[in-house]
Amino acid sequence: MAEMNLQVLLRRRPKGEPVPEDFDIVETPVPQPGPGEVLVRAHYLSLDPYMRGRMSDAKSYSAPVELGAVMEGQTAGEVVASNAPGFAPGDTVLGGFGWQRFSVVQPGRLFKIDPKEAPLSASLGVLGMPGLTAWVGLEDIGQPKAGETVVVSAASGAVGQVVGQIAKIRGCKVVGIAGGAKKCEFVTEVLGFDACIDHRGDLNAQLDRHCPQGIDVYWENVGGAVQRAVFPRMNDHGRMVMCGMIAEYNDTEVRPGPNLMATVRKRLRIQGFIVSDSGWPRYPQFRQEMLGHMASGRMAWREDVVEGLSNAPDAFIGLLKGSNFGKLVIKID
Ligand SMILES: NC(=O)c1ccc[n+]([C@@H]2O[C@H](COP(=O)([O-])OP(=O)(O)OC[C@H]3O[C@@H](n4cnc5c(N)ncnc54)[C@H](OP(=O)(O)O)[C@@H]3O)[C@@H](O)[C@H]2O)c1
Known part of the structure; x- marks a missing residue:
């Protein structure tokens, strides 16, 4: 059977604390990259408190996630197919591809990293x-x-x-x-x-x-x-x-x-x-400095890794109540 994409969608806007029924978990066909596009398979998804704001349509610094759309989020993964120069299958990449296993993205939204520098999930936390x-x-x-x-x-x-x-x-x-x-x-x-x-x-x-x-x-x-x-x-x-x-x-x-x-x-x-507002253009300098601190043993970090994308809603609800211990990430497969 052909592999499917797995996606977490925003079903409705929460009132107060989010509940599992605010999300939908669906299987869809794996999208195919068009000319100039890249197909990425996400291995880790970052869950962050700002996502609560994206679930609401109250005035904010950023637009809300539309009802029925994939929840927004940073991911770390690998290129599985590419029609874009500069990206090849096997490349390790970061980007905001949302709560889903596969996504087709424009190369301008991808940041290539060296997987030998640090464990992949660290690029969503201490290095993210x-x-x-x-x-x-x-x-x-x-x-x-x-x-x-x-x-x-x-x-x-x-x-x-x-x-x-x-x-x-x-x-x-x-x-x-x-x-x-x-x-x-x-x-x-x-x-x-x-x-x-x-x-x-x-x-x-x-x-x-x-x-x-x-x-x-x-x-x-x-x-x-x-x-x-x-x-x-x-x-x-x-x-x-x-x-x-x-x-x-x-x-x-x-x-x-x-x-x-x-x-x-x-x-x-x-x-x-x-x-x-001003962080991402400074990312290379930040990353170099942090890798230096990590190599010299002056920067410890702790992750709270939850297995399985379908557990993301419950893990996110827990984050807003302090259930996580360390940087919360979802290991997608
Ligand atoms: N301005 C920005 O650009 C930006 C970017 C990233 C994050 N942030 C903000 O930074 C903060 C931390 O984010 P993070 O990703 O590092 O999350 P996090 O600290 O990894 O997880 C959230 C933690 O908040 C604490 N918490 C939850 N409810 C609380 C409550 N009622 N009273 C006191 N503490 C509570 C819990 O820790 P305890 O169990 O220790 O209480 C929980 O583990 C959030 O407010 C987030 O929105 C802002």
Whole structure:
């Protein structure tokens, strides 16, 4: 029997937390590349919190996935057929081909990588969009200096693990925030952060203990209660890198805003950013630097690999509740 494509489609827009019924899983014929096109087989799919935004048609920085369309996502895989110069069967490639096994793509949307440099899945995490996010946000906004205190929320996750390790390489005191003892132990023992706070415990008491000199750089990944506890502890001229607020992604109503007077008094910089605005042209420099850190043993990473594309909806629903431990990727076959 001929091999089929497997696709995960958006069936309907979630209200609050996504549920499995918001997705459809379908088998379709493998598409054939036309002139100038490439057929790619994805081996790994990255699952990321931003996908919750793509499921919604609320105003955002990017267009939503259409109902009935393949869910959007980054993949790593190999070329299986090519009608495009510069690409041949067997080439290892990255690109945004969505939640599906096979896709036909224009060569301009493909990024060729050397599979000998690192395990393929790493190019979706520590060497991929989340790692690039960490690197860009610290370069452009956080700008941590040796001796400063850097606090990183969702510290064991895809972005957080890279943020904290780069800040350590720059000579900072780094305090992570994560959910539960196991994640906190990983953050200090494997990633080498100076301390880790369990956000399920007393946030204020733990922040007082681990950040007695206040906070110079806060890396915001979660929002909610964590943000409320961190904000009053920001030092003069502190920087808040507003990367994401996953704790609020399933909200159905906008939460009331904080009082921002301290921003004036302390001359704080609070800046949001989206990695795709300026990140990808800098990818080669980022990748080289990260490969150097990995080779010298200064950049650890952890992946949470779920087998089978049809398990992607459940894995994604879990990501929004903290069920993942490390960068969440789907091993497609
Ligand atoms: N601005 C950009 O361009 C950009 C790019 C990539 C990612 N991001 C953002 O960066 C953040 C982290 O993404 P990631 O890919 O690295 O995800 P991740 O950290 O690998 O996974 C998400 C983690 O968020 C934590 N979390 C979930 N619900 C929470 C809650 N209610 N309160 C506190 N923590 C909660 C969980 O960790 P714990 O169990 O430790 O709580 C969960 O494991 C997200 O907000 C994402 O949207 C932004």
